[in-house]
Amino acid sequence: MADTAKAPRRPRAETPRGFRDYFGAEVTERKAMLDRIAEVYHRYGFDPLETSAVETVESLGKFLPDVDRPNEGVFAWQEDDTGSGADWLALRYDLTAPLARVAAQYRNDLPTPYRRYAMGPVWRNEKPGPGRFRQFYQCDADTVGSASVAADAEICAMLADALEAVGIERGDYVVKVNNRKVLNGVMEVAGVLDPLDPERFSAERGIVLRAIDKLDRLGVEGVRALLGEGRKDESGDFTKGAGLSGEQADVIMQFVGANAAVDDALLAASRSVNAHSKNLSLDLRTASWLNDSNFSFLPRSKTDGDLRNDFTVSYLRNLVAESSIGKEGVGELEVISDLLRAQGYESDRISIDPSVVRGLGYYTGPVFEAELTFEILDEKGRKRQFGSVAGGGRYDDLVKRFTGQTVPGTGVSIGVDRLLAALRAKGRAGEAAVGPVVVTVMDRDRMADYMSMVGALRQADIDPNDPSKGKIRAELYLGNPKNFGNQLKYADKRNSPVAVIQGADEAARGVVILKDLILGAKIAAGASLEEWKSRPAQVEVPLADLVAATRAMLA
Amino acid sequence: MADTAKAPRRPRAETPRGFRDYFGAEVTERKAMLDRIAEVYHRYGFDPLETSAVETVESLGKFLPDVDRPNEGVFAWQEDDTGSGADWLALRYDLTAPLARVAAQYRNDLPTPYRRYAMGPVWRNEKPGPGRFRQFYQCDADTVGSASVAADAEICAMLADALEAVGIERGDYVVKVNNRKVLNGVMEVAGVLDPLDPERFSAERGIVLRAIDKLDRLGVEGVRALLGEGRKDESGDFTKGAGLSGEQADVIMQFVGANAAVDDALLAASRSVNAHSKNLSLDLRTASWLNDSNFSFLPRSKTDGDLRNDFTVSYLRNLVAESSIGKEGVGELEVISDLLRAQGYESDRISIDPSVVRGLGYYTGPVFEAELTFEILDEKGRKRQFGSVAGGGRYDDLVKRFTGQTVPGTGVSIGVDRLLAALRAKGRAGEAAVGPVVVTVMDRDRMADYMSMVGALRQADIDPNDPSKGKIRAELYLGNPKNFGNQLKYADKRNSPVAVIQGADEAARGVVILKDLILGAKIAAGASLEEWKSRPAQVEVPLADLVAATRAMLA
Structure with missing residues (x-):
């Protein structure tokens, strides 16, 4: 017989x-981190915004319904109620596109400028891979409707505060600031950007940008080769140059070498100062090393002890002296540096840094990147700097697609997973999540007694002198109580610190046994039989002392 | 010419x-409420779980890919990479289906029982309407893998605690508990359920259930008519009866009348007690009103003062005496009541209540519903009870579809929006969200000075004696500073409590002006010109006193 009727197939229990x-501590650690960031954003006057996960494809913009299924990079589907004219909907792929829609939709109701933060999941229809x-998750803060460079400075300060709030110590991070306009100025001076014909030389600029971005990997000589004729790599392949x-x-290489030049100048300056006096105060205009022409634009005496940003600004101003857009960009960087200094942020925390190139193509003015400077071991056990955890900058056509009106904006996005990984690497997340006290069940006819114990524990403060520490976390064993060993295995799986035990004998005597599972595990792991016996990790106390004795064991 | 080329159309800036x-306080109020609920769930030993928003349609179950677009009720789309065999994906429509998938997928790793809570958005592809x-959002807590009725009792206690934690006072809510098995017992006794042929009489049972659910609207007579031949409504339409x-x-009506009978019995009991003695202690077996046969099954003397649950259990036990499933159900209700009483939850908080019918078709054992009992005004200005804000119960085939193995589960889902609406109705949410202090800009050349002021405010505790109150929320005006009136309008829109002002004159004198905007608004709203003048809501203070004076104004 050809009966091919199949048995009903069971669905696969699989995440797509x-x-x-995310389980347990994975949820609470991220939440704790985002709560701390939100507190900082809120303090800076930013208001939360939570848009829906779903947007019209039209409003998301980047992806247009000109194909049958427009899900290039997004998860999209067509509304099924109104035929071929029905809207295409999609899951948001970032938090900026929804902000643009909101800024346009509610433009008459929102304050101007509108400061908002947003935290939540975004979706990308990409090929998944390891990690x-x-x-x-994304975590963004943006100021919409302010052209002032003070808005950019504020974002940088807030980013530094947020990093410290979640537990990244000062010295372990730096917020680097660059400016798209400075790069344009450098390109102009180098003759690969014509302000009257911006499209000209765009291929050359692309090669230059990519070469600059490879400085870490190729070194100065490699970059220089790519700016000229090109470069042959180890495998023998030839990459055509600009x-x-x-x-x-030379102009481009001066830009590439800016940080190194500033390092040298700072060293010279400190030597010069040390040579002349013990006084660290320094009039920049008279210092001898200023004969170096790169720093001849240093404008005026500033406060002590933080010359890096001033030096960098001066160096860049000299470099782009022949470009008006370049000078504008350097001026903006100088104002940002001054505004931040007025609030106490020096270059150890927020640094003007021409090496920030990533994203320069997208943004229109200042760009920011937060880097963590401590070292971790990579997958291969090699030390490397942790690297970037946040980035952002100024973009000036956020709502123009909707309204035709140009609205300036600036903002930052924190890489939630990367920052959380950094906190874990520094031991600043999830300090050994302790499970609940487990009340075991020796006698299933006395569930009410056990329930009363667990209730009493949950109503009790962990520390009666400090209610802010919360109440005792406790649960009743609700599996099959027959095998007591299973109950202790369960308590172990729950990472429980204390097991509460009361059999018929204990009940008759009005006592309860508390088993210290953390101490017990320590003893079991590394103790001899004698030690194990001499320190039985359990006590018997009167039932009336259940709460007090549990508190003592938790302390 | 027939040139019909259109101008490029701008996308609509519209929420789909x-x-x-959700803006500002709408986000933070909900978050504060969910944080408090999570704290209670956590204390009960429940762990957070955050599944992805996207599931395979196969795993969601309810909706199968047997049509071209299987989005009946869900938002679904087909993976676009592997042709016709590609998975259909969908947004989750609740938090229970993903829990079922997780419980099956990770069954070897999760503790048994597994207590988890989940909070997050869900999506329904339904016709939208007002509200x-x-x-x-949904907010669920479930215990998977425990058949014990103690798990149901725990969920009820936790629900009561969660309601109190968010600010619903004792007396303003009641968690009602019923049991599917009791209803089945009643059906059996009434002769519309045959345990040997469960499908028989299913049409009649449907009519009976719908009739019971209409008690509020139709009254006793209306329900009774629907149990018999049927009923003609006001419009003359006839509804066929069971x-x-x-x-x-009569049997069904005894079930419907259970609460009223218990009310009467409680009244009689209190009269009887009052007649015999002032002592409220009561031996149920000897009380004279127990001649009423409905209560003849009351088993034993219980604690004082909370007889309702005992009476209800006794009444129901009498009603279903001839049904074994019914007796089992009543027994479960009694155990739940006893376990809760052992923890101090009496019927004023958690009440055995046969009127809970909604959801009985879906669940397999105990069902719960949390009702808020205070009155609000509805859209038409009429008083009505606020009503249900949470519901749940026991279901026993959560993971069977995946593994073939029956795994019992019980849980509750809080209606996040409804509970938040209740808190707002009671004035327990969003106590007048105060905006940030706004530092205005009188002189755009002195942005660094203003930035330094706003920085100093943000670093200062609101109350130096209580750092837990947080730091001062403050922002710099970043719009065009030309028109000062616009700056004050902005501060008003931001609901700002204080505006900080420093023009060239004040700067020269080293002072700053603080404007009390809340007091100012009060004065402006209801004051005569004399009053307005006599209480100018602003002060001038030395710049060094900026923080202290702002604190004083905020206090």
């Missing part, structure tokens, strides 16, 4: 490809 | 139909 679940998920003349390449 | 955005959204005999209908 590229998605994941690459199709749903992940074809710049030696003079043109 | 049925979706909404009906296609994305909304066709029960008088005796059969």
Whole structure:
């Protein structure tokens, strides 16, 4: 017989490809971190905004319904009620596109400027890979409707405060600030940007940008080769260069070498100061090393002890002296540095840094990147700096697509998963999540007694002198109580600190046994039989002392 | 010419139909409420679980990919990479289906029982309507893998604690508990359920259930008519009844009348007690009103003062005496009541209540519903009880679809939006969200000075004696500073309590002006010109006193 009727197939219990679940401490650690960040954002006057996860594809913008299924990079579907004219909907792929929609939709109701923060999942319809998920958290703060460079400075200060609030110590991070306009100025001076014909030389600029971005990997010589004729790598493959003349390449290389030049100048300055006096105060205009022409634009005496940003500004101003857009950009960086200094943020925390190139193509003015400077071991056990955990900058056409009106904006996005990984690497997240006290069940006819114990524990403060520490976390064993060993295994799996035990004998005597599971585990792990016996990790106390004795064991 | 080329159309800046955005306090109030609920769940030993928003349609279950677009009630789409065999994905429509998937997927790793809570948005592809959204929050707690009725009791206690934790006072809520098995017992006794042929009489049972659910609207007579031949409503339309005999209908009506009978019995009991002695202690077996046969099963003397649950259990036990499933159900209710009493939860908080019918078709054992008992005014200005804010119960085939193995579960879901509405109605949410202090800009060349002021405010505790109150919320005005009136309008829109002002004159004298905007608004709203002048809501203080004076104004 050809009866091919199948048995009903059971569905697979599987997270969809590229998605994941978060359990217990994975949820609470992220939440604790985001709560602390939100507290900082709130203090800076930013208001929370929670848009829906779903937007029209039209409003998301980047992806247009000109194909049958427009889910290039997004998860999209068509509304099924109104035929072919029905809207296409999609899950948001970031928190900026919804902000643009909100800024346009509510433009008559929102304050101007509008400061908002947003935290939540976004979705990308991409090929999943190791550590690459199709749903992940973003945490953004933006100021919409302010052209003032003070808005950019504020974002940088807030980012530094947020990093410290979650537990990244001063010295372990630096917020680097660059400016798209400075790069444009450098390109102009190098002759690969014509303000009257911005499209010209765009291929060359692309090669230059990519070369600059490879400084870490290729070194100065490698970058220089890519600016000229090109470069042959170890495998013998040849990468065509931008074809710049030696003079043109010099300009770019001066930009690439800015940080190193500033380092040298700072060293010279400190030597000069030390040579002349013990007084660290310094008039920049008279210092001898200022004969170096790169720093001849240093404008005036500033406060002590934090010259790096001033030096960098001066160096960049000299470099782009022939470009008006470049000078504008340097001026903005100087104002940002001054505004931040007025609030106490020096270059150890927020540093003007021309090496920040990533994202320069997207933004229109200042760009920021927060880097963690401490070292971790990578997958191969090599030391490396932790690296970037946040980035942002100024963009000036947020709502123009909707209203035709240009509205300036600036903002930052924190990489939630990366920052959380950093906190874990520093031991600042999830300090050994302790499970609940477990009240075991010796006698299933006395469930009411056990329930009363667990209730009493839960109503009790962990520390009666400090109610802010919360109440005791406790649960009753609700599995099959027959096998007592299973109950202790369960308590172990729950990472429980204390097991409460009361059999018929204890009940008759009005006592209860408390087993210190953390101490017990320590003893079991490393103790001889004698030690194990001499320190039985359990006590018997009167039932009336249940709460007090549990508190003592938790302390 | 037939040139019909259109100008590029701008996208509409609109939230998709049925979706909404949440601003400011709408976000923080909900978050504060969920944080308090999570604290209670955590204390009960429940662990957080956050699944992805996206599931395979196969795993969600209810909706199968047997049509081209299987989005009946869900938002679904097909993976676009592997042709016709590609998975259909969908947004979760509740938090229970993902729990079922997780319980099956991780069954070897999770503790048994597994207590988890989950909070987050869910999505329904339904026709949106007023107050009906296609994305909304759910807040669930479930215990998977315990058949013990103690798990149900625990959920009820936790629900009561959670309601109190968010600010619903004792007396303003009641958690009602019923049991599907009791209803089955009543049906059996009434002759509309045959344990040997459960499908028989299912049409009649449907009519009976719907009739019971209409008690509030139709009254006793209306329900009784629907149990028999049927009923003509005011419009003259006839609804066919279940066709029960008088005796059969009597059984159902005894069930429907359970609460009223218990009320009467409680009244009689209190009269009897008062007549015999001032002592409220009462031996139920000897009380004279127990001649009423409905209460003849009252088993033993219990603690004082809370007889309602005992009376209800006794009444129901009498009613279903001829049904074994019914007796089992009553027994479960009695155990729940006893376990809760052992923890101090009496019927004023958690009440055995046969009137809870909603959801009985879905659950397999105990069912719970939390009702808020205070009155609010409805849209038409009429008083009505606030009503249900949470519901749940026991279901026993959570993971069977995946593994073939029956795993018992019980849980509750809080209606987040409804509970938040209740808190607002009681004035327990969002106590007048105060905006940030606004530092205004009189002189745009002195932005660094203003930035330094706003920085100093933000670093200062609101109350130096109590750092737990947090730091001062403050922002710098970042719009165009030209028109000072606009700055004050902005501060007003931000609900700012204090505006800080320093023009060139004040700067020269080293002072700053603080404007009390809340007092100012009060004065402006209701004051005569004389009053207005006599209480100018602003002070001038030395710059060094900025923080102290702002603190004083905020206090």
